Amino acid sequence: MRITVEHLTKRFGSVLANNRLTISFAAGQIHGVLGENGAGKSTLMKLLSGYMQPDEGQILFDGVPSRLCGPADALKAGVGMVHQEPLDVPAFSVLENLLCAAPRGVFSSRRAAQTALLELAERLGFAVDPAARLDQLTIGQRQQIEIMRLLLCGAQVLILDEPTTGITAAQTRALFAALRQIAAEGRTILFVSHKLEEVAELCDTVTVLRNGEVVPPGQLPMPQPQEYLLALMFGDAGASSAVYRPLPAITAPPVWELRQVTVRSGSLQIHDLNHTFAAGRIIGLAGLDGSGQQVLLRLLAGQITPERGQVLVNGRDLTGAGSLAFRQAGIEYLPADRLHDGMIGAFSLTDHFALLQRNGMIVDRRSAEELARQAIADYQIKATPITPIAALSGGNQQRAMLALVPPNARGILAEQPTRGLDVASARAIWGRLQARRDAGCCVVFASPDLDEIMEYSDEVIVCFAGRIGPPMPRALLSSGRLAELIGGVGFEALVEAV
Numbered sequence: 001m002r003i004t005v006e007h008l009t010k011r012f013g014s015v016l017a018n019n020r021l022t023i024s025f026a027a028g029q030i031h032g033v034l035g036e037n038g039a040g041k042s043t044l045m046k047l048l049s050g051y052m053q054p055d056e057g058q059i060l061f062d063g064v065p066s067r068l069c070g071p072a073d074a075l076k077a078g079v080g081m082v083h084q085e086p087l088d089v090p091a092f093s094v095l096e097n098l099l100c101a102a103p104r105g106v107f108s109s110r111r112a113a114q115t116a117l118l119e120l121a122e123r124l125g126f127a128v129d130p131a132a133r134l135d136q137l138t139i140g141q142r143q144q145i146e147i148m149r150l151l152l153c154g155a156q157v158l159i160l161d162e163p164t165t166g167i168t169a170a171q172t173r174a175l176f177a178a179l180r181q182i183a184a185e186g187r188t189i190l191f192v193s194h195k196l197e198e199v200a201e202l203c204d205t206v207t208v209l210r211n212g213e214v215v216p217p218g219q220l221p222m223p224q225p226q227e228y229l230l231a232l233m234f235g236d237a238g239a240s241s242a243v244y245r246p247l248p249a250i251t252a253p254p255v256w257e258l259r260q261v262t263v264r265s266g267s268l269q270i271h272d273l274n275h276t277f278a279a280g281r282i283i284g285l286a287g288l289d290g291s292g293q294q295v296l297l298r299l300l301a302g303q304i305t306p307e308r309g310q311v312l313v314n315g316r317d318l319t320g321a322g323s324l325a326f327r328q329a330g331i332e333y334l335p336a337d338r339l340h341d342g343m344i345g346a347f348s349l350t351d352h353f354a355l356l357q358r359n360g361m362i363v364d365r366r367s368a369e370e371l372a373r374q375a376i377a378d379y380q381i382k383a384t385p386i387t388p389i390a391a392l393s394g395g396n397q398q399r400a401m402l403a404l405v406p407p408n409a410r411g412i413l414a415e416q417p418t419r420g421l422d423v424a425s426a427r428a429i430w431g432r433l434q435a436r437r438d439a440g441c442c443v444v445f446a447s448p449d450l451d452e453i454m455e456y457s458d459e460v461i462v463c464f465a466g467r468i469g470p471p472m473p474r475a476l477l478s479s480g481r482l483a484e485l486i487g488g489v490g491f492e493a494l495v496e497a498v
């Protein structure tokens with residue numbers, strides 16, 4: 001199905017999120033949509049998938065104008081959207097999710113739904129267990145299920161918003177193979193991303209959005225030179241690259257010290273962990289999804305109590321003291337799902353500062369608003385002090401979450417700190433984290449992106465199947481060696497060598 005937009009316009013107050021967009025996406029192809037944070041990509045996709053209605057302009061399916069009153073309406077018209085955060089029911093099984101989300105009459109029985117699911121999974125190369133509960137699956141597996149659900153409900157156009165964020169390299173390969181297969185069957189795919197390499201690898205065309213407009217007007221065939229696309233997305237801001245600075249020697253005592261720690265979370269158990277995490281360092285945790293990185297971060301945040309051993313923070317034994325005691329000791333946790341776990345979507349920055357500042361039952365709104373204003377200026381957040389966090393773009397949400405970390409924090413634990421962010425926003429976030437490191441904070445972060453681990457870590461810790469490797473100076477590590485280690489090649493020898 002060809003999908004066309006003509007003069008499509010969407011405003012939020014004074015912000016023109018989409019400004020008279022006119023584009024056409026042909027059937028049977030994969031179309032990349034590129035743009036920096038806040039360029040208007042998500043708004044366009046929400047208009048195409050019925051989550052929002054345009055102020056002006058129209059959407060045409062195979063040349064026929066249509067009005068979409070909601071996502072169910074869009075799916076009926078053949079458009080399905082896979083969101084960055086899966087919109088599924090975690091407590092339900094795969095099959096239950098499929099059944100409860102399918103329009104009436106799509107499946108004649110539970111058995112028919114299961115058969116259709118297994119057949120489609122085989123065609124697309126996905127492994128699926130219909131009885132598995134979604135909260136036991138990784139983001140990558142839940143995304144595969146969401147794609148299959150939309151296809152089984154009749155989607156002819158599939159929109160994917162930053163689909164490789166938070167999934168493993170193997171899952172990305174499986175996703176790309178499946179998308180090629182889906183396009184070869186005649187469906188239209190819109191692939192929203194800010195990762196140029198992925199668009200280059202996968203897409204037949206690319207549309208670049210900047211400040212709510214298509215630049216240059218119309219679609220470009222792929223391939224295009226990377227520098228040209230960067231210039232379209234960012235102007236000059238995308239061209240400069242991060243500068244490496246040597247680090248001063250550490251004199252301060254370690255922020256964390258783990259002594260003979262054994263910890264269990266779900267089916268994963270980590271044994272006899274002995275590590276110190278020095279002040280003034282950035283430590284990257286690398287590993288395949290679910291290899292122990294998140295357990296380690298949560299242990300360091302006081303969110304899980306070890307079965308054995310001791311966790312010292314700034315030299316004090318806080319084993320089993322709970323996450324509040326860790327926060328009081330200067331430890332801050334920045335979760336990957338910033339909108340659901342990190343902040344409250346309906347609250348503004350002022351509201352968040354008011355909560356942090358609260359003195360007993362007294363809320364000082366005036367000082368909270370002043371702090372929000374200051375944070376907006378310091379962190380260059382595109383928002384007012386009273387804009388709800390949910391209305392900010394991903395990059396601005398991440399800046400806001402970082403701005404809420406108190407200046408005297410001793411340790412920052414960041415789960416995928418640049419998840420869903422474009423190059424310029426990611427650099428801005430890393431600039432802030434490096435400034436915290438330079439001020440003596442220890443930053444421990446996990447990322448599925450090996451380039452990010454290599455670019456920003458001072459030390460790298462590889463996690464493999466619940467085993468935590470020794471810290472390695474980044475300067476002594478190559479990308480190839482890191483890729484081997486996270487796949488387990490040479491991991492045993494590395495652990496034994498210590």
Ligand SMILES: Nc1ncnc2c1ncn2[C@@H]1O[C@H](COP(=O)(O)OP(=O)(O)OP(=O)(O)O)[C@@H](O)[C@H]1O
Nearest residue numbers: 012017037038039040041042043391392393394395
């Ligand atoms: N519900 C909303 N209320 C107010 N402003 C909004 C809303 N949704 C989007 N905006 C604003 O519209 C502009 C475009 O945002 P949009 O989310 O479409 O950008 P994006 O390119 O998808 O960014 P990202 O890559 O960060 O997701 C931004 O300035 C954003 O703050």
